[in-house]
Amino acid sequence: MFTEFYFRSSSSTTFLVCLLFSITAFQVPGNCDLIKLKAGGEIRGKLQRHDSDTEEIRIIETLSGSRIAVAARQIEFVTNRPLSVEEYETRARQISDTVQEHLELAEWCSENHLISQRHEELEKVLLLDPDHAKARAALGYTNRDGEWMTRDDVMRKNGYIKYKGRYVSTAELELLEKNEAEIAEERKWFKKIKLWLTLMNSNDVQSQQDGLKNIQSINDPFAVAALARLMGKHENYLVRSLLVTTLSQITGDKPLRPLAELALSDPLQAIRESALQALSRRDASQAIVYFIEALKNRSNLIVRRAGEGLEVIGDESVVPELISALVTSHTYRVRVPDTSSTYSFGANGTFGNTGVVLPPEIEAGLLAGRYPNGVIVLPSQQPRVRMRTVSVKHNHQNEAVLSALQEITQQNFGYNQRLWQLWWSSTQNKTGIVPVVQ
Known part of the structure; x- marks a missing residue:
């Protein structure tokens, strides 16, 4: 016995979903399927396998034990992933946006071997508390002259690059090769x-x-x-x-x-x-490897040029790296009044509550990532204000990287890294259940 339901998306597309009530309890698998709908939204559970890949209806048994039948033409893609990822996303939606709760969820991710999700939670901690020592240490940062840097950052700053697991100078690299x-x-x-x-x-x-x-x-x-x-x-x-x-x-x-x-x-x-x-x-x-490395550059200008390069010479092998570089975080060193305590990059050219307004051309340059070493903002009015140097982190949405992804994949999920990752996972799925019905 089942009941028919009609859902209407924001684009006024109507599709049929048949809800089939299951008599037996749902047996939780180690992995779960995720159906991404073209009209928006997702359905998670265990997809019922069919002998044919041209089935017009896909039936998925949800974690609660009910069954949902979805018209294949309404499916964007299907992917399979561990149940622990599903549980993580549920937990992430339920917790409060506090340092303590993000730390606790990061610890849970560590216990369940969810490395990228743990990294994401620790990054959220840093958004709330940029100088949180435990989160910085967990992400591999050390404090050098008042600036948090990863080991790779420190070594690159000193002229070394990683070669087969160890750091060497540029001259030594040439000799090794x-x-x-x-x-x-x-x-x-x-x-x-x-x-x-x-x-x-x-x-x-x-x-x-x-x-x-x-x-x-x-x-x-x-x-x-x-x-x-x-x-x-x-x-x-x-x-x-x-x-x-x-x-x-x-x-x-x-x-x-x-x-x-x-x-x-x-x-x-x-x-x-x-x-x-x-x-x-x-x-x-x-040559692709050089552009992939440049996607991690401290200068957002170089990141964007790397995206432009990969659009021209890249192939599907670079998709995961491009997804990771859709939004990148860059730190700028700026001089601000000593009386201010919080700083953030504002769209109007100011840093938080400092009251320091940047000239339009400097503001545009910072937004574009053209000043990897930061800028010095001097007070223009007397009396002189005591100043200090602070680090300001800004997240850049990299249009050139998005353009490269669109060109290589012929897909467009905007700057939503999660959707890109889900889609990419679906293309690597070897189960043959991804529908191609238009």
């Missing part, structure tokens, strides 16, 4: 390219042309290290532009890193775009 024969071949190019750059900078027209022609003719992969080192940060933008052109004609993987660095960090948009186009015209799969 090369053998003696390669290093010898690369050294030969340093003298040549230095000479040709000197000729290009001379006052003699013929020497300039000779130097330019020699660099333009380079196609040896062993020349890449010298090209990148001597031209990548050159003050003359024409030299950096020449570097992109020269790297573009060299085959193999060696040009990928310098091209990625130019696409991410060159101050001129034209050069960044040129480097990205060069990557798009070749097999850039080995």
Whole structure:
């Protein structure tokens, strides 16, 4: 026996849901299914399996023991996940937004091996109490000169990067990735390219042309290290532009890193775009790792450029990293009056109750993440106000990252990371129950 119900969504789409009352108690499984409806809302329980994937009706047995039949055309996607995740989301909706309750839920997540959910609860603690030592320590932060930093942040600030589980300098990384024969071949190019750059900078027209022609003719992969080192940060933008052109004609993987660095960090948009186009015209799969790493950069400007790069050269393998970078948190160091106690990034260009109004161009720059080291706001009126430096955290919604996700997946869940994660989980589901009925 069942009763028919009609539900109407905000888009006025009507669909049929048949509620079937179960006689026996529901046996709680280790995993649960989640149906995401196109009209909005979710249904959780155990999906009843069918031999055919073209069934027009899906029946799901809920945790309370009742059965719900849903028209397949009304289903956005179906995914399967552990029951502990379902319990976490129930608990998360019920607790108060306090430090203590978020800490207790984080501890419960730890006991149930829900690592990402624990991280999320600890981050909520920091929103309420940015200097909460226990939450900071649990997330791997240490306090350095009044600023909370992760170990990766500390090591990167000191010029080290992680390589196969340990931190090495950039110079050491190059040595680790090369053998003696390669290093010898690369050294030969340093003298040549230095000479040709000197000729290009001379006052003699013929020497300039000779130097330019020699660099333009380079196609040896062993020349890449010298090209990148001597031209990548050159003050003359024409030299950096020449570097992109020269790297573009060299085959193999060696040009990928310098091209990625130019696409991410060159101050001129034209050069960044040129480097990205060069990557798009070749097999850039080995370069994707540099853009993924840039999604975690302390500068929101670099994060957004990484999103732009992955939209051009990325594939489905980068979807989880893009989802994580949809909204990123960045810390800015600002000077504020010593009398204020709370600070937050306001849409009107002020930091909390400080009364310090930023110039429009500075406000826009902070919102865009162009000042990774913060700004100093000086008082404009007498008498002088005693100032101090504080850290202000701001969460950025990264439009370029969202655009990359939309382009790669042909889906759009906005900045809702949870929905993106659920959808991605459904695409990785091997049960074959995801409906494709339009």
